[in-house]
Amino acid sequence: MIQTYYQALSKITKILSLRLDLESCLKAIVAHIEDVVSWDKVEITLFLSELDAFQFYAVESKFGDPLLRADSLVHRKGSGIGWVYENREPLIRGNLRKNQLFVEDYSYCKEGLARMVSLPLLVGDKCLGTFNIGCVEAGEASVEELDFLSQIATILGLLVSNELAYEQLDGVDRDLQAKNSMSAHVAKEPLESTGGMIGQSKALKKVQSLAQVVAHTDSSVLITGETGTGKELLARYVHSISPRSRRPFVAINCAGLPSGLVESELFGHEKGAFTGADELKLGRFELANGGTLFLDEIGEMPPNAQAKLLRVLEDGKVDRVGGKESIPVDVRIIAATNSDLKGAISGNRFRIDLFYRLHGFPIILPPLRDRPTDIPLLAQYFLDKICAKFKLSCTEIHGDALERLMQYSWPGNVRELQNVIQRAAILSESTVLDVDDSHFCSLQAPVPPSVSSSSGHTLREVEKNKILEALEQVNWRIDGEHGAAKLVGLNSSTFRSRLKKLGIQRRSKV
Numbered sequence: 001m002i003q004t005y006y007q008a009l010s011k012i013t014k015i016l017s018l019r020l021d022l023e024s025c026l027k028a029i030v031a032h033i034e035d036v037v038s039w040d041k042v043e044i045t046l047f048l049s050e051l052d053a054f055q056f057y058a059v060e061s062k063f064g065d066p067l068l069r070a071d072s073l074v075h076r077k078g079s080g081i082g083w084v085y086e087n088r089e090p091l092i093r094g095n096l097r098k099n100q101l102f103v104e105d106y107s108y109c110k111e112g113l114a115r116m117v118s119l120p121l122l123v124g125d126k127c128l129g130t131f132n133i134g135c136v137e138a139g140e141a142s143v144e145e146l147d148f149l150s151q152i153a154t155i156l157g158l159l160v161s162n163e164l165a166y167e168q169l170d171g172v173d174r175d176l177q178a179k180n181s182m183s184a185h186v187a188k189e190p191l192e193s194t195g196g197m198i199g200q201s202k203a204l205k206k207v208q209s210l211a212q213v214v215a216h217t218d219s220s221v222l223i224t225g226e227t228g229t230g231k232e233l234l235a236r237y238v239h240s241i242s243p244r245s246r247r248p249f250v251a252i253n254c255a256g257l258p259s260g261l262v263e264s265e266l267f268g269h270e271k272g273a274f275t276g277a278d279e280l281k282l283g284r285f286e287l288a289n290g291g292t293l294f295l296d297e298i299g300e301m302p303p304n305a306q307a308k309l310l311r312v313l314e315d316g317k318v319d320r321v322g323g324k325e326s327i328p329v330d331v332r333i334i335a336a337t338n339s340d341l342k343g344a345i346s347g348n349r350f351r352i353d354l355f356y357r358l359h360g361f362p363i364i365l366p367p368l369r370d371r372p373t374d375i376p377l378l379a380q381y382f383l384d385k386i387c388a389k390f391k392l393s394c395t396e397i398h399g400d401a402l403e404r405l406m407q408y409s410w411p412g413n414v415r416e417l418q419n420v421i422q423r424a425a426i427l428s429e430s431t432v433l434d435v436d437d438s439h440f441c442s443l444q445a446p447v448p449p450s451v452s453s454s455s456g457h458t459l460r461e462v463e464k465n466k467i468l469e470a471l472e473q474v475n476w477r478i479d480g481e482h483g484a485a486k487l488v489g490l491n492s493s494t495f496r497s498r499l500k501k502l503g504i505q506r507r508s509k510v
Contacts, residue, residue, distance in 0.1 A: 046129040114138035121157035199374030223336040225365030228415030231336035239292040247291030255300035262305040273322025299339035401435040
């Protein structure tokens with residue numbers, strides 16, 4: 001056993017000299033782990049302090065489609081890997097089928113795993129994340145197995161530290177193939193991976209990460225934000241990555257419901273239940289059974305309907321108008337509003353008990369003015385989409401027009417931006433899009449490009465902020481598949497030129 005132990009460690013150590021990226025390195029390492037420890041799933045998770053959660057960075061599984069896969073997120077609180085992170089000690093769950101003590105244990109059990117060993121990835125006193133190894137067979141880990149896995153965790157900790165701290169040069173050739181424009185990067189990015197929400201700002205990334213965290217639960221979600229920020233788009237994204245994705249997504253605007261037909265629309269009615277009810281009608285709850293019901297503008301729902309909605313959420317049953325029996329429904333609720341629900345509660349216009357039912361997992365969508373670095377990306381995306389639809393000739397946006405767009409406060413948010421780009425594109429007689437005051441529909445006049453806005457977001461500052469965000473996101477790594485240059489859609493040489501021109505330098509650590 002001891003000889004096998006050291007042979008496996010020797011082979012794993014040699015892998016380090018190959019200078020592979022972390023995912024490839026894990027693939028190579030797990031081939032030798034089984035010489036000592038049986039496994040069916042191996043994971044590396046990294047702690048994201050801004051989300052207080054762990055991201056599954058690299059996953060190797062013998063299962064076809066594991067529930068917890070690369071890019072999945074698990075909150076620190078209540079999780080086993082959170083316990084490992086806080087205590088800096090290994091955690092062994094020997095029988096997941098019998099005891100499911102932590103939030104991720106339910107997913108492991110559904111995948112077929114019976115044992116999970118989690119170890120901290122330590123570099124000095126700092127814990128970067130965890131190394132998890134699971135098996136379909138229950139049982140405790142032996143002292144030799146745990147010692148071996150601890151050695152592997154030490155090696156992986158160093159690999160993770162290097163992955164986050166140093167530039168990877170093996171991806172330069174791929175970077176040179178990238179188009180030298182931010183808009184081209186956005187056009188190529190698969191929208192299904194981001195829920196159709198365009199942008200690279202921290203504010204938007206946080207929203208997407210929260211959506212990924214809650215999607216795999218059945219918790220109710222309350223999305224708040226100004227009009228035009230994309231609340232229904234976010235709701236559809238949550239549904240699309242949830243276990244309910246193959247079931248219906250049904251949306252209803254509570255503000256548009258006729259006061260006398262609210263119950264009929266939500267809960268359905270029997271034939272002959274009232275004048276004009278000529279046939280049986282299924283309500284939105286029944287139509288969404290097994291899926292997701294999106295209640296838009298929930299703050300505008302009439303008080304009498306609020307009470308009946310609360311009862312359905314508590315009992316899981318609906319009563320059709322004119323019906324005699326309750327009908328069980330299994331529906332995940334996502335509600336949205338741009339109004340002040342707390343103010344409505346104070347004014348007795350919204351039930352406080354319904355508020356707490358809907359407020360299971362709140363997500364706040366930031367207004368467009370709080371994510372100015374996303375405006376050029378959104379504007380180019382809308383321009384490409386509109387020109388393709390109407391067969392227009394515009395291909396790019398003038399620099400002065402971009403600065404005008406970024407200095408505007410966008411009270412109508414993304415929806416207003418789309419309308420402005422559409423009007424400007426239809427009226428444009430050039431291949432380069434310009435934007436003037438006539439293209440804006442808001443009562444608020446846009447700020448001319450020559451005048452600084454109160455927020456101080458000039459085109460140069462926005463570009464600098466975007467590059468800094470990208471660098472911080474990848475810990476100042478420039479090259480490679482996961483480098484900052486790739487993230488913003490530039491090749492490495494152009495990216496370095498922009499750093500020099502903008503005066504961006506990495507501050508030395510104290």
